[in-house]
Amino acid sequence: MTSEPVATASPALQLYDYQRRWVQDESRFKIAMFARQCGKTFTSTLEIVLDCLRAESQGQRRRWVILSRGERQAREAMNEGVKLHLRGMQAGFKEYETPFDASVRSLEVELPGSSKITALPANPDTARGFSANVLLDEFAFHQDSRAIWRALFPVISKPGLKLRVISTPNGKGNKFFELMTGKDDGWSRHSTDIYQAVADGLPRDIEELRRGAGDEDLWAQEFELKWLDEASAWLSYELIHACEDDLAGLPQHYTGGPCYVGVDIGARNDLFVIWVIEQVGDVYWTREIIARKRVSFTQQDTLLAEVFERYRVLRACMDQTGMGEKPVEDAQRRHGSSRVEGVLFTAPNKLTLATLGKEAFEDRRIRIPAGDNVLRADLHKLRKETGPTGAPRFVAESDSAGHADRTWAAFLALNAAAGTGGPIEWRAVPTHPRGFDNLTGTAPRFAMRAEQQYAGDDLSPPESAATW
Known part of the structure; x- marks a missing residue:
């Protein structure tokens, strides 16, 4: 005293x-x-x-x-x-x-x-x-x-x-x-x-x-007094709206070009999502987004197999974290380990995926469906925060619409596109119960041959944009 x-x-x-x-x-x-x-x-x-x-x-x-x-x-x-x-x-x-x-x-x-x-x-x-x-x-x-x-x-x-x-x-x-x-x-x-x-x-x-x-997020929150979830939203609504297009998300507009697939695994409360993008010039057009809740692993395998048949898939990246181990292993056995890559959602890998995805939105190299409020909210849900050690981490609130599952599927698809190794031989199948004739303006369905034209060991996956 x-x-x-x-x-x-x-x-x-x-x-x-x-x-x-x-x-x-x-x-x-x-x-x-x-x-x-x-x-x-x-x-x-x-x-x-x-x-x-x-x-x-x-x-x-x-x-x-x-x-x-x-x-x-x-x-x-x-x-x-x-x-x-x-x-x-x-x-x-x-x-x-x-x-x-x-x-x-x-x-x-x-x-x-x-x-x-x-x-x-x-x-x-x-x-x-x-x-x-x-x-x-x-x-x-x-x-x-x-x-x-x-x-x-x-x-x-x-x-x-x-x-x-x-x-x-x-x-x-x-x-x-x-x-x-x-x-x-x-x-x-x-x-x-x-x-x-x-x-x-x-x-x-x-x-x-x-x-x-x-750091724009730090500046926005600490000095401009913007609320954290707005300041730290990884994809702003402005970025999201700029990449929307009325022709995106419609399978019938698929032109037969090379496609890349991202798969976010979910079995209980989170969504199982498949995001398909087609490369047209230097732009990645979203051709289809498949989102299902509480579907069995067998149904997930079937949905992914149908995507591989419907599109000319050069490469797919799948969430291999936790329950994703077996689905990735099954997909590699069915579609080829050189076409399917598992991605562990570690903090460094998530940062790489998120950075690659944000760059695509900033450069307007991706087209997404227009007017879909659920999709907009999902893309805007992901936030970057600073962890206790100062390292960035990505979080998203979980609700009935998912846990930013669509967002991670999109980022995985873009990552698949960033690490392709070579063309895949394919041939069009003119008729199929769920396929269409390209001359009618509806979606063709493709049967994929597993042979990849890589130099060297054709069982090795292509070099990725990041080391997983």
């Missing part, structure tokens, strides 16, 4: 306009998004200190609690916020550090008039532990944000208690998003992106920062 003397002098503190707007807003409930390193915790703890000092000058007491995402953040809010302001204003205080429970330590300062400010990590138990004014710091990143909210809100139900919520965005799956995007609910909302902060006087070189970031 330490004690610091009270002094009368207090130097003037210069605030930027966006900081002044936040501090001077006395609404009972207020919430804000600030760009990174724009002083959101500094500004919010300043309001807390000013509120306590104002109360003490009137012979009153204030009680504030800061709930942070972790102990380190709670310590920073106390040391680099609360104590910094108190020292700058030459206000006396005592500081304590005590156990809150077996795993949480409480950091506390007490002013001469018994006003107290406490900082500690947020969880449902700590949120229930006080009847006080509350600051939720970086609330979008709190674990169990909804449980914390349910535990917390009754705490500040007493008339006159204030609630402040600050954060940068972190997707739409948390309570911060709901609070920040609500309307007509009594909340005062503030939003300061990097452009507004600089316009209000913050000395930052925006272009230098953007170039230095080297």
